[in-house]
Amino acid sequence: MTALVLRNICKSFGKVEVLKHIDLTVEDGEFVVFVGPSGCGKSTLLRVIAGLEDATDGTVEISGKPVNDVPPAKRGIAMVFQSYALYPHLTVHDNMALALKQEKQPKAQIEARVAEASRMLELGDLLERRPAELSGGQRQRVAIGRAIVREPQLFLFDEPLSNLDAALRMNTRIEIAALHRALKASIIYVTHDQTEAMTLADKIVVLRDGVVEQVGSPMDLYNNPANQFVAGFLGAPSMNFLAAEAVGGTSGQTLGIRPEHLRITDTGPLSGSVTHVEWLGGDTNVLVEAGEAGRITVRAFGQYDIEVGAPVALDFDAAQSFHFDADGARIRG
Amino acid sequence: MNKARRNPVNIAAAHGILILYTLIALFPVFVILINSFKTRKAIFRDPLALPDAESFSLIGYQTVLKQGDFFLYFQNSMIVTVASLFFVLLFGAMAAFALAEYRFKGNTLMGLYLALGIMIPIRIGTVAILEMMVSSGLVNTLTALILVYTAQGLPLAVFILSEFMRQVSDDLKNAGRIDGLSEYTIFFRLVLPLVKPAMATVAVFNMIPIWNDLWFPLILAPAEETKTLTLGSQVFIGQFVTDWNAVLSALSMAILPVMILYVIFSRQLIRGITSGAVK
Ligand SMILES: Nc1ncnc2c1ncn2[C@@H]1O[C@H](COP(=O)(O)OP(=O)(O)O)[C@@H](O)[C@H]1O
Numbered sequence: 373m374t375a376l377v378l379r380n381i382c383k384s385f386g387k388v389e390v391l392k393h394i395d396l397t398v399e400d401g402e403f404v405v406f407v408g409p410s411g412c413g414k415s416t417l418l419r420v421i422a423g424l425e426d427a428t429d430g431t432v433e434i435s436g437k438p439v440n441d442v443p444p445a446k447r448g449i450a451m452v453f454q455s456y457a458l459y460p461h462l463t464v465h466d467n468m469a470l471a472l473k474q475e476k477q478p479k480a481q482i483e484a485r486v487a488e489a490s491r492m493l494e495l496g497d498l499l500e501r502r503p504a505e506l507s508g509g510q511r512q513r514v515a516i517g518r519a520i521v522r523e524p525q526l527f528l529f530d531e532p533l534s535n536l537d538a539a540l541r542m543n544t545r546i547e548i549a550a551l552h553r554a555l556k557a558s559i560i561y562v563t564h565d566q567t568e569a570m571t572l573a574d575k576i577v578v579l580r581d582g583v584v585e586q587v588g589s590p591m592d593l594y595n596n597p598a599n600q601f602v603a604g605f606l607g608a609p610s611m612n613f614l615a616a617e618a619v620g621g622t623s624g625q626t627l628g629i630r631p632e633h634l635r636i637t638d639t640g641p642l643s644g645s646v647t648h649v650e651w652l653g654g655d656t657n658v659l660v661e662a663g664e665a666g667r668i669t670v671r672a673f674g675q676y677d678i679e680v681g682a683p684v685a686l687d688f689d690a691a692q693s694f695h696f697d698a699d700g701a702r703i704r705g
Numbered sequence: 706m707n708k709a710r711r712n713p714v715n716i717a718a719a720h721g722i723l724i725l726y727t728l729i730a731l732f733p734v735f736v737i738l739i740n741s742f743k744t745r746k747a748i749f750r751d752p753l754a755l756p757d758a759e760s761f762s763l764i765g766y767q768t769v770l771k772q773g774d775f776f777l778y779f780q781n782s783m784i785v786t787v788a789s790l791f792f793v794l795l796f797g798a799m800a801a802f803a804l805a806e807y808r809f810k811g812n813t814l815m816g817l818y819l820a821l822g823i824m825i826p827i828r829i830g831t832v833a834i835l836e837m838m839v840s841s842g843l844v845n846t847l848t849a850l851i852l853v854y855t856a857q858g859l860p861l862a863v864f865i866l867s868e869f870m871r872q873v874s875d876d877l878k879n880a881g882r883i884d885g886l887s888e889y890t891i892f893f894r895l896v897l898p899l900v901k902p903a904m905a906t907v908a909v910f911n912m913i914p915i916w917n918d919l920w921f922p923l924i925l926a927p928a929e930e931t932k933t934l935t936l937g938s939q940v941f942i943g944q945f946v947t948d949w950n951a952v953l954s955a956l957s958m959a960i961l962p963v964m965i966l967y968v969i970f971s972r973q974l975i976r977g978i979t980s981g982a983v984k
């Protein structure tokens with residue numbers, strides 16, 4: 373069974389079209405990530421799925437049933453918000469239990485589910501605290517716990533990690549991945565961070581200005597981007613784009629080469645001088661000013677002694693490069 | 706403020722100005738208080754002197770407590786003020802929530818219409834109000850006063866509260882909706898506690914004008930059993946003779962409840978004014 377089907381979803385605020393004709397399917401148990409720059413409509417799409425906003429046009433189906441006229445609480449979803457949105461007047465325990473109480477579940481059942489969730493998220497010691505007495509990471513876990521206890525058919529996460537510091541973000545990311553494996557639940561996860569998208573997703577949906585640019589597995593999108601936007605958005609450091617003319621290609625086309633596919637050599641189609649070097653330990657990022665090709669980033673694996681100002685040449689495999697036309701569409705062949 | 710930015714001259718000047726202002730503001734209250742404890746002769750001989758063994762007298766308070774039903778007036782004022790505040794806050798907050806939370810046709814227009822009352826004094830409509838009260842049989846009831854004061858307080862309440870409610874996190878309200886809370890529960894349990902400072906501000910700004918009002922009690926409810934404290938105190942001010950002891954004593958006693966209410970609201974009030982934002 374499919375967890376979610378969106379058909380031709382459109383959403384406008386007044387005259388502003390925020391979502392334009394979105395079609396999408398989420399399979400049962402799938403981890404789908406919506407990724408795109410800020411303001412592209414990811415949260416709006418999530419709120420339409422949750423029923424917090426009405427779509428201007430189109431239908432939403434959850435577990436095979438159309439839910440356009442079903443209120444959020446009855447859609448079989450649970451949502452985790454960027455700002456956590458815990459109820460300030462309730463303890464951790466009551467925050468998690470509230471939705472079940474609203475559903476009039478038997479008390480024993482509520483206690484069992486809260487206990488199970490707090491065991492999974494290691495919240496046992498915090499159950500009697502209020503949100504104000506918790507750290508950011510703990511609040512995030514409570515917010516996730518509040519979603520888990522409902523045993524929803526579909527989890528919705530709206531940038532859940534963006535308020536955490538870098539170390540905690542990585543840990544929580546791994547916890548969320550583990551949670552997905554344990555619960556075998558269908559998850560839609562919104563982020564503007566391509567690393568989160570690549571590491572978590574079974575399927576990535578790249579959005580730009582309310583339009584789906586491409587849908588596919590992380591490696592599909594990395595190896596086979598449909599257009600210049602997707603190519604540039606996924607991968608860090610991001611893909612180099614240069615005028616194809618600079619390496620003897622067709623005028624008007626853009627050539628895309630990932631930083632990790634460039635090699636520093638003595639002779640090559642590109643040459644220039646080093647303007648900056650970043651040593652990350654495992655790899656070294658070298659910024660090269662390459663004449664009419666512009667500024668190019670090279671990601672070299674390992675540690676290299678390269679001086680700023682040194683002249684270098686760059687080489688690459690044509691098979692690992694991408695061609696785009698003037699509108700950014702991919703030219704295959 | 707940290708130490709580096711603290712300048713002793715500035716601090717002294719700021720405190721000096723604030724203390725001076727406090728003295729000026731409190732001086733009339735102080736004069737009323739000391740004179741309420743003096744004999745009539747002493748009041749006129751030296752209004753600024755403190756009561757001493759010779760000039761001390763409780764005659765004013767005795768007159769007030771004997772003549773007229775002072776406690777009834779007091780109770781009337783209390784009922785009118787508290788009930789009006791309650792309705793202003795309740796309806797003001799509800800309207801503000803609707804304006805801030807829901808997108809509907811004419812939302813902005815409705816907000817402007819409700820705010821119009823801030824600029825137009827309600828007393829302009831006194832004649833029409835009196836006619837309405839007469840035809841609905843509400844003259845000489847406290848209900849009449851409560852209705853008028855509620856109407857008078859609502860525009861500012863809606864205006865201030867909707868501004869604050871716009872700042873309450875959407876995520877929190879949406880979390881409540883997903884968990885199956887009704888809009889009423891979201892309003893009363895999630896939103897209202899977060900705008901408490903704004904509510905206190907509105908309460909204090911409304912409370913004092915209602916408590917002190919003479920106009921509407923005189924016109925709408927002058928009967929003995931519905932007199933408010935301010936109106937009741939007027940019996941001591943005559944065309945030819947004024948019982949100053951009684952007037953000053955009545956005024957002194959009238960200050961008390963307002964002060965008590967103010968102390969209750971003041972911490973929230975200060976937060977409301979200084980933060981200007983709720984999280
Ligand atoms: N309630 C609203 N009223 C008007 N415009 C809105 C509203 N909510 C979102 N928008 C607009 O919709 C666009 C997409 O917003 P959003 O979905 O929050 O983006 P994202 O989550 O991808 O950063 C933004 O341009 C935003 O200004």
Ligand SMILES: [Mg+2]
Nearest residue numbers: 414415416531
């Ligand atoms: Mg967003």
